[in-house]
Amino acid sequence: MTTQGLFPERGSKDEIETGSIFMPKFDEHGLMPVITVDAASGEILMFAYMNDVALERTIESGEAHYWSRSRQGLWHKGATSGHVQHVKSMRVDCDQDALLMAVEQSGGACHVGYQSCFYREVCIDGSKELITVGAKVFDPDAIY
Numbered sequence: 001m002t003t004q005g006l007f008p009e010r011g012s013k014d015e016i017e018t019g020s021i022f023m024p025k026f027d028e029h030g031l032m033p034v035i036t037v038d039a040a041s042g043e044i045l046m047f048a049y050m051n052d053v054a055l056e057r058t059i060e061s062g063e064a065h066y067w068s069r070s071r072q073g074l075w076h077k078g079a080t081s082g083h084v085q086h087v088k089s090m091r092v093d094c095d096q097d098a099l100l101m102a103v104e105q106s107g108g109a110c111h112v113g114y115q116s117c118f119y120r121e122v123c124i125d126g127s128k129e130l131i132t133v134g135a136k137v138f139d140p141d142a143i144y
Helices: 013-018 052-061
Strands: 032-038 044-050 065-068 073-076 085-092 099-105 120-122 130-132
Touching: 044 052, 044 065, 044 099, 052 065, 052 073, 052 085
Parallel strands: 032 099
Antiparallel strands: 032 044, 065 073, 085 099, 120 130
16 A cells, blocks of 8 residues: 555655645554544544555545555545535645544444444452443444
8 A cells, every 4th residue: 555646745854844735654564543523523433544545435425434554545534334424614734744534424333333432431449440430322224
């Protein structure tokens, strides 16, 4: 997976950090990390990656597309489940190598049935147990 020139070449440090041209930086695997939050509540829904094609399709369509590392393929969020993410805003960090996307989520974001993929809390009391914080919003067996 290589960058296909869908975005401008990276400019100077000043252009990248304070300029007005989007020059995303993808890692050595051609990926960029994306944190996706609910536009209304600010709740973190998921963490994923985009390659240049997923980023381009997201910008063009207004619906979230990601790169699935497990399937090694482009992934239109909600194509199977119907739980599409409509992008309301997209922010890039200071050195343009990470994205923060605010979306309107239809249905749950997590493939195991929860609104958020971050539905468990790690106990920091030394036990390292996981506590589920939330209820399922859909039955994954009925969808997948």
